[in-house]
Amino acid sequence: MGSMFAFAESRGGELRKVAFEAVTAARTAADASGGGEVHALLIGAPGLAARAGELGRYGADVVIVVEHAGLERYSPEVYAASMAERLRPGGYRAAFFAASAQGRDLAPRVAASLGTSLASDVTEFEIKLDAVLARHPAYTGKVIVTLHLTGEPALLSLRPGAVTPVESPRTARIESAAPAMDPAVARVVVTAMSQGGGARLDLGEAPVIVSGGRGLRSAENFKLVEDLAAAIGNAAVGATRAVTDDGWRPATDQIGQTGRLVSPDLYIAVGISGAVQHLAGMRTARTIVAINKDKDAPIFKVADYGIVGDLFEIVPRLTEEIRKAKG
Amino acid sequence: MKIAVCIKRVPDMEMRFSIAADRKSLDQGGLKYEMGDFDGYALEVALQLVEKQGPGEVVVLSLGPDSVQETLRKGLAMGATRAVQLKADEVPFDGMAVAQALATELKDGGYDLILFGRMATDTASGTVGPMTAGLLDLPCVTSISQLDIASGRGTARRDLEGASETVEFPLPAVLTIDEGITRARLASLKGIMAAKKKPLDVRPAQLGPARLTVESLALPAERPAGRIIGEGADAVPELVRLLRTEAKVL
Numbered sequence: 001m002g003s004m005f006a007f008a009e010s011r012g013g014e015l016r017k018v019a020f021e022a023v024t025a026a027r028t029a030a031d032a033s034g035g036g037e038v039h040a041l042l043i044g045a046p047g048l049a050a051r052a053g054e055l056g057r058y059g060a061d062v063v064i065v066v067e068h069a070g071l072e073r074y075s076p077e078v079y080a081a082s083m084a085e086r087l088r089p090g091g092y093r094a095a096f097f098a099a100s101a102q103g104r105d106l107a108p109r110v111a112a113s114l115g116t117s118l119a120s121d122v123t124e125f126e127i128k129l130d131a132v133l134a135r136h137p138a139y140t141g142k143v144i145v146t147l148h149l150t151g152e153p154a155l156l157s158l159r160p161g162a163v164t165p166v167e168s169p170r171t172a173r174i175e176s177a178a179p180a181m182d183p184a185v186a187r188v189v190v191t192a193m194s195q196g197g198g199a200r201l202d203l204g205e206a207p208v209i210v211s212g213g214r215g216l217r218s219a220e221n222f223k224l225v226e227d228l229a230a231a232i233g234n235a236a237v238g239a240t241r242a243v244t245d246d247g248w249r250p251a252t253d254q255i256g257q258t259g260r261l262v263s264p265d266l267y268i269a270v271g272i273s274g275a276v277q278h279l280a281g282m283r284t285a286r287t288i289v290a291i292n293k294d295k296d297a298p299i300f301k302v303a304d305y306g307i308v309g310d311l312f313e314i315v316p317r318l319t320e321e322i323r324k325a326k327g
Numbered sequence: 328m329k330i331a332v333c334i335k336r337v338p339d340m341e342m343r344f345s346i347a348a349d350r351k352s353l354d355q356g357g358l359k360y361e362m363g364d365f366d367g368y369a370l371e372v373a374l375q376l377v378e379k380q381g382p383g384e385v386v387v388l389s390l391g392p393d394s395v396q397e398t399l400r401k402g403l404a405m406g407a408t409r410a411v412q413l414k415a416d417e418v419p420f421d422g423m424a425v426a427q428a429l430a431t432e433l434k435d436g437g438y439d440l441i442l443f444g445r446m447a448t449d450t451a452s453g454t455v456g457p458m459t460a461g462l463l464d465l466p467c468v469t470s471i472s473q474l475d476i477a478s479g480r481g482t483a484r485r486d487l488e489g490a491s492e493t494v495e496f497p498l499p500a501v502l503t504i505d506e507g508i509t510r511a512r513l514a515s516l517k518g519i520m521a522a523k524k525k526p527l528d529v530r531p532a533q534l535g536p537a538r539l540t541v542e543s544l545a546l547p548a549e550r551p552a553g554r555i556i557g558e559g560a561d562a563v564p565e566l567v568r569l570l571r572t573e574a575k576v577l
Contacts, residue, residue, distance in 0.1 A: 076468075077466075100487075101485065104453055104469065105470070105485075108453070108454040108455075109457050109467070111422075111461075112423070112457070112458040112462050117421050117422070117538040118423070118539070119539060120453060136451075137547070138451045139340065139353075139448075140448065141547065143346075143547075145420070145544055146541070146542040146543045147541060148541070150538045187496060188466045188496045190493065193490055194493075195490045202488045203488065252489065257340070257448065257451075258506050260488070266577070276341060286574075289566065289570070295555065300553045301553045303554070304551070304553070305574075306555040307557055307563070309562075313559065314560050314563060318563050321567045325567055325577065
């Protein structure tokens with residue numbers, strides 16, 4: 001029996017979806033290895049403790065709350081030190097992070113501090129008696145590596161979307177803790193954070209992504225993609241590298257090996273040929289739809305449903321049909 | 328300014344990969360190798376800093392067998408001052424094992440900056456940079472897309488999901504470089520000639536213990552063969568029906 005640790009990522013006082021994914025993974029791991037406890041760590045500015053109940057709903061037995069007025073924004077050194085302090089005495093079989101921008105920054109620091117190893121960007125895992133097996137897509141998603149991870153705790157960062165949050169409700173005990181170092185003495189300081197695009201859904205959290213490529217011909221024509229996303233409702237808008245390189249969309253919208261790696265329930269590729277670099281970022285989507293004028297485009301090889309033809313006719317029609325169906 | 332840039336030799340990702348008989352490595356037949364994309368951006372950032380703020384030195388380091396010397400020579404041809412090979416039979420998958428070897432080499436080097444690519448494009452883990460920083464107890468900013476260095480301090484921008492952060496830090500520091508910051512220069516013929524005479528030191532890599540090892544490699548499950556359901560806007564109603572009733576995603 002082993003207890004599991006989960007980092008519950010938050011931003012601006014709100015839990016992110018990946019926090020529930022990490023807690024769900026820890027719960028699954030604990031239940032599969034004899035029913036140990038799940039301890040989730042929540043760190044940020046005062047007021048965050050109010051979010052602890054939500055983590056209990058997904059299976060956290062204990063929520064460690066680290067609050068400090070100096071933690072309005074991410075502080076990599078304080079976060080890493082606080083996590084390492086909690087993990088160092090032992091007792092945790094595995095620790096789960098999200099392979100998000102923050103988790104990818106944080107988990108290797110915690111690993112170095114503990115002198116342990118880390119499996120990154122994991123899509124599946126299995127807790128064995130003496131090791132953890134973790135699957136990780138590498139080589140632009142063209143090779144799946146199964147990794148054998150020993151040592152306690154085994155550190156894993158999970159690809160956003162790879163684990164579906166599942167409720168396992170309980171009343172979590174709250175433990176308050178002070179940060180392991182004073183944020184005022186941190187060397188690396190996040191001095192500003194700018195939210196792009198206001199309330200729009202993040203690519204890593206959206207169940208549906210509508211993505212556009214060069215086939216759209218101009219930045220203005222992305223309106224077609226945005227209208228389709230709006231008609232679907234819970235959809236985010238992505239783009240190919242060619243499009244972000246040309247400045248039609250911000251670099252943060254890029255899906256692909258060098259951009260975001262996403263696994264939504266539905267991925268609609270509009271005017272995207274399907275270069276290796278792009279497929280690496282979205283081939284794990286559950287359902288893929290492709291709309292392209294070239295019937296030989298590689299995107300059709302991975303698309304569950306393809307329509308060949310002029311996207312400027314097909315996409316508005318699709319938007320209309322979805323509005324009707326939802327109406 | 329003295330800058331170290333850690334680079335990795337990786338296969339060209341446009342290739343078709345197949346798994347070797349041991350099920351743990353790639354079939355090497357026909358593979359071409361190059362410097363990792365992000366490592367190229369990191370080297371470019373270092374070269375530009377020294378060019379603008381000189382005088383200085385850019386040292387490229389790579390861990391691995393003698394084949395990495397080719398990648399180091401490319402770094403020298405781009406303009407690095409000298410190169411160091413940390414010799415090992417192979418590059419372990421475990422980022423900590425690699426970070427320990429790099430930290431040992433870099434510890435007393437007197438570097439103002441130690442740069443990495445955001446991740447190696449082959450193992451796609453992005454752990455060695457921040458782990459090396461942790462072992463050296465140096466400030467670290469990962470995955471940066473903008474950088475300013477002035478009077479012993481730096482300001483960097485990091486892109487997050489739907490947001491970005493401005494991060495300030497003192498030097499010396501470890502940074503990992505995302506794309507978007509710059510494009511890597513091509514080596515000139517003159518640079519390639521000069522690189523042949525630049526120093527390339529070889530030292531044994533003091534690798535740490537590997538607790539993360541490759542159990543097996545596999546090619547990803549093929550998605551069910553793609554299905555084209557029709558042509559033109561007339562196929563849209565059928566698509567909506569399939570998405571609702573078959574895929575159940577709408």
